[in-house]
Amino acid sequence: MKIKVGDTVETIDDAIIGEVIKISENDITIEDVDGFEFQFHANELILKQSKSKFDNAIYDTDIESIKKEKEGNKKRKVTKVKPKERHAPKFEVDLHIHHLTDSTKGMTNYDMLNLQLDTARRQLEFAIRKRIPKIVFIHGVGEGVLRQELETLFGRYNNVKFYDADYKTYGLGATEVRIFQNLEP
Numbered sequence: 001m002k003i004k005v006g007d008t009v010e011t012i013d014d015a016i017i018g019e020v021i022k023i024s025e026n027d028i029t030i031e032d033v034d035g036f037e038f039q040f041h042a043n044e045l046i047l048k049q050s051k052s053k054f055d056n057a058i059y060d061t062d063i064e065s066i067k068k069e070k071e072g073n074k075k076r077k078v079t080k081v082k083p084k085e086r087h088a089p090k091f092e093v094d095l096h097i098h099h100l101t102d103s104t105k106g107m108t109n110y111d112m113l114n115l116q117l118d119t120a121r122r123q124l125e126f127a128i129r130k131r132i133p134k135i136v137f138i139h140g141v142g143e144g145v146l147r148q149e150l151e152t153l154f155g156r157y158n159n160v161k162f163y164d165a166d167y168k169t170y171g172l173g174a175t176e177v178r179i180f181q182n183l184e185p
Contacts, residue, residue, distance in 0.1 A: 003023070003042065003047060004020065005020050005021065005022070008047070011044055011045060016030075019031055021037070027039055027040070028042055090132075090134075091123075091136070093123045093135060095119060096140055113146060120153060121153060123137075124160070133179055134176060134177065134179070139175065140173040141171075141172050150175055158183055160179055162177045
């Protein structure tokens with residue numbers, strides 16, 4: 001906007017409002033409400049908007065589009081994952097017999113052990129097919145028969161390394177298996 005003689009202007013840096021009485025190149029002389037004259041550069045003044053123009057500017061804006069714009073710019077909350085949890089296995093297989101069958105009635109210890117080993121083998125094969133890098137097999141402490149059989153099973157695979165799972169999370173009754181994808185099973 002171009003400032004003309006007779007326009008009401010206000011200063012950018014000061015609280016001075018007045019009417020333009022003289023313009024010469026970049027210098028503008030204004031007279032405030034008390035009759036004092038001030039001289040400013042053109043870039044130090046702005047046109048004073050009347051209240052009705054300001055009200056129209058508010059009512060003419062599309063409030064809904066402004067709300068949508070503000071909502072769209074919200075930052076997504078990122079939950080921080082601890083480094084230890086980042087590499088923790090996500091795939092857990094609980095080999096406790098009561099999780100594998102509804103009833104053990106009529107099953108011998110041999111049948112129960114075979115069911116647990118078959119489940120472990122199926123889940124390990126599934127993880128190899130789906131390229132899951134880590135699995136935890138929860139076997140419990142007991143007498144250690146299932147644990148020994150699992151170690152024998154895992155030892156048959158070239159692309160598998162196994163070790164005790166995290167003690168804080170699983171206690172003594174779990175084995176973690178790491179599967180290497182670039183080796184043949």
